[in-house]
Amino acid sequence: MTDLLAPFGEHAGFIAAAYAIAVMVIAGLIVWVRLDGAHQLRQLEDLERRGIRRQAGSADDMEDRRT
Amino acid sequence: MGVFDFANPTRFMNFSARVLPWLWGLAALVLAVGLYMAFFTAPQDYQQGNTVRIMFIHVPAAWLAMFAYALIATSSIGTLVWRHPLADVSARAAAPIGAAFTFLALVTGSLWGKPMWGTWWEWDARLTSVLILFLMYLGLIALWRAFDDPGRGARIVAVLALVGAVNLPIIKFSVDWWNTLHQPASVFRFDGPTIHPTILWPLLVMALGATLLFVALHIAAMRNEVLRRRLRSMQARAARSTIAARAVA
Numbered sequence: 001m002t003d004l005l006a007p008f009g010e011h012a013g014f015i016a017a018a019y020a021i022a023v024m025v026i027a028g029l030i031v032w033v034r035l036d037g038a039h040q041l042r043q044l045e046d047l048e049r050r051g052i053r054r055q056a057g058s059a060d061d062m063e064d065r066r067t
Numbered sequence: 068m069g070v071f072d073f074a075n076p077t078r079f080m081n082f083s084a085r086v087l088p089w090l091w092g093l094a095a096l097v098l099a100v101g102l103y104m105a106f107f108t109a110p111q112d113y114q115q116g117n118t119v120r121i122m123f124i125h126v127p128a129a130w131l132a133m134f135a136y137a138l139i140a141t142s143s144i145g146t147l148v149w150r151h152p153l154a155d156v157s158a159r160a161a162a163p164i165g166a167a168f169t170f171l172a173l174v175t176g177s178l179w180g181k182p183m184w185g186t187w188w189e190w191d192a193r194l195t196s197v198l199i200l201f202l203m204y205l206g207l208i209a210l211w212r213a214f215d216d217p218g219r220g221a222r223i224v225a226v227l228a229l230v231g232a233v234n235l236p237i238i239k240f241s242v243d244w245w246n247t248l249h250q251p252a253s254v255f256r257f258d259g260p261t262i263h264p265t266i267l268w269p270l271l272v273m274a275l276g277a278t279l280l281f282v283a284l285h286i287a288a289m290r291n292e293v294l295r296r297r298l299r300s301m302q303a304r305a306a307r308s309t310i311a312a313r314a315v316a
Contacts (some may be wrong), residue, residue, distance in 0.1 A: 008117040011182045018121045022128070024212040026280065031162060033287040038305050040294035047298065052305045054297060 083286045090283040098276035104269035121179040127277035129172035135165025140232040143225035155221040160288035166204035192241035193249040203231045
């Protein structure tokens with residue numbers, strides 16, 4: 001690890017920390033949107049399995065029928 | 068079909084489902100090229116040495132922190148003027164992503180500031196106004212969460228978001244209006260960038276990659292918010308049906 005950072009000189013630790021935190025924050029955002037999306041879809045499928053569907057006549061529903 | 072035709076939740080869901088995989092891929096590709104340029108083609112800065120490489124994540128994060136808030140403010144106009152449900156969905160989806168990029172700008176700035184300025188933090192105009200932006204994001208997120216029905220909270224949060232937009236020009240011009248440790252603008256200037264092209268190009272490629280990533284995250288978060296609202300209305304309908312059935316029985 002020390003060898004890997006050596007080319008970046010005396011401030012290598014600051015550079016490595018900045019990139020590590022950036023990777024963690026971005027990975028966190030990606031995981032959050034993926035898990036949240038999967039959670040919403042699971043709950044929607046669960047409701048539809050119980051026979052609850054989107055309201056007929058809603059704006060979305062009208063659009064669905066048109067397209 | 069015009070652009071405004073996509074401002075329908077179902078059309079947005081259909082269109083975004085097709086576009087999103089390409090956006091993720093393009094963002095990853097551009098960021099990979101940007102990181103290669105940042106570490107293997109960009110030279111050291113003559114004053115800052117290798118710490119200039121922190122700039123390739125700090126500056127795009129700071130730009131996106133402001134861009135996300137500008138997007139929230141623009142969406143808030145859509146909520147207040149046209150009461151369009153996708154406008155509130157857009158604003159709500161952008162807030163956590165904007166907060167994350169603002170946090171990243173603050174932390175990477177601090178990590179760059181310590182070796183260059185000799186301090187992790189300074190209460191100067193630029194740093195303080197960006198910290199205020201971060202707190203405003205947290206405030207908006209908390210206010211949205213305070214309402215069970217997103218439709219009720221949308222207009223109140225939109226007004227607050229628009230008031231908070233006054234912070235954006237303060238952040239941008241803080242380095243010109245006050246004495247600050249932070250360097251003045253060096254890319255978007257009337258007389259052109261002051262950064263050497265060997266450092267400017269990796270920065271622009273990283274900024275493009277980060278922007279594509281932001282757009283992909285925002286669209287994915289908007290899709291989740293549309294699904295959340297559909298789910299909420301279906302649950303409410305199911306609850307009403309149950310109550311009606313009990314009343315008849």
